[in-house]
Amino acid sequence: QVELVESGGGVVQPGRSLRLSCVASGFTFSHYGMHWVRQAPGRGLEWVAVIWNDGSYKDYVESVKGRFTISRDNFKNTLYLQMNSLRAEDTAVYFCAREEAMLFDLWGLGTLVTVSS
Amino acid sequence: DIEMTQFPSSVSASVGDRVTITCRASLDISSWLGWYQQKPGKAPKLLIYGSSSLQSGVPSRFSGSGSGTHFTLTINSLQPEDFATYYCQQGNSFSLTFGGGTKVEIK
Numbered sequence: 369q370v371e372l373v374e375s376g377g378g379v380v381q382p383g384r385s386l387r388l389s390c391v392a393s394g395f396t397f398s399h400y401g402m403h404w405v406r407q408a409p410g411r412g413l414e415w416v417a418v419i420w421n422d423g424s425y426k427d428y429v430e431s432v433k434g435r436f437t438i439s440r441d442n443f444k445n446t447l448y449l450q451m452n453s454l455r456a457e458d459t460a461v462y463f464c465a466r467e468e469a470m471l472f473d474l475w476g477l478g479t480l481v482t483v484s485s
Numbered sequence: 486d487i488e489m490t491q492f493p494s495s496v497s498a499s500v501g502d503r504v505t506i507t508c509r510a511s512l513d514i515s516s517w518l519g520w521y522q523q524k525p526g527k528a529p530k531l532l533i534y535g536s537s538s539l540q541s542g543v544p545s546r547f548s549g550s551g552s553g554t555h556f557t558l559t560i561n562s563l564q565p566e567d568f569a570t571y572y573c574q575q576g577n578s579f580s581l582t583f584g585g586g587t588k589v590e591i592k
Contacts, residue, residue, distance in 0.1 A: 470576025471519035475528035
């Protein structure tokens with residue numbers, strides 16, 4: 369079954385860190401660029417980060433540059449998002465998504481990150 | 486960054502109606518545009534890629550058109566399962582950006 373399953377969300381205080389994971393199955397993970405997309409409660413979609421299939425290129429939305437790091441382990445079929453110095457405005461459901469021609473053709477169910485004191 | 490402006494933000498329609506949603510890009514993005522459907526509590530689902538190509542498994546009542554800076558998503562003969570929020574997304578360049586969304590509600 370082709371799917372993405374995120375984990376690692378939770379409630380965290382401002383300034384703390386959290387690492388999200390996304391396990392892929394049912395397709396050749398190492399062939400695809402992967403992304404994180406987030407959605408704040410009641411709001412629209414916001415692209416967060418990308419990593420190419422071989423990990424050679426990474427990019428981020430401006431608001432998370434220097435705080436978030438995307439990475440992947442193609443042997444474990446797993447995508448990661450290390451989130452440091454978290455802020456209240458980072459509160460959102462975080463989706464991992466598979467890229468096809470700069471669009472997202474497969475999404476996980478998402479994991480909720482709540483940044484609150 | 487390329488700004489995507491989507492309108493209307495919401496539309497009320499009845500089953501069987503035709504609904505058209507518009508998306509405008511702040512720069513020419515050629516046909517690098519996709520449309521997604523999202524239902525409450527669910528992940529988005531890709532409907533249209535390349536501005537006008539139907540993703541596999543998507544009903545033919547959905548269609549997309551446009552290029553450059555002006556794009557539309559049309560839903561012909563709206564069905565009960567089509568009540569959802571729709572987003573456009575430009576795939577021309579990073580940062581990838583989405584429109585603000587259009588909520589299709591039951592009249």
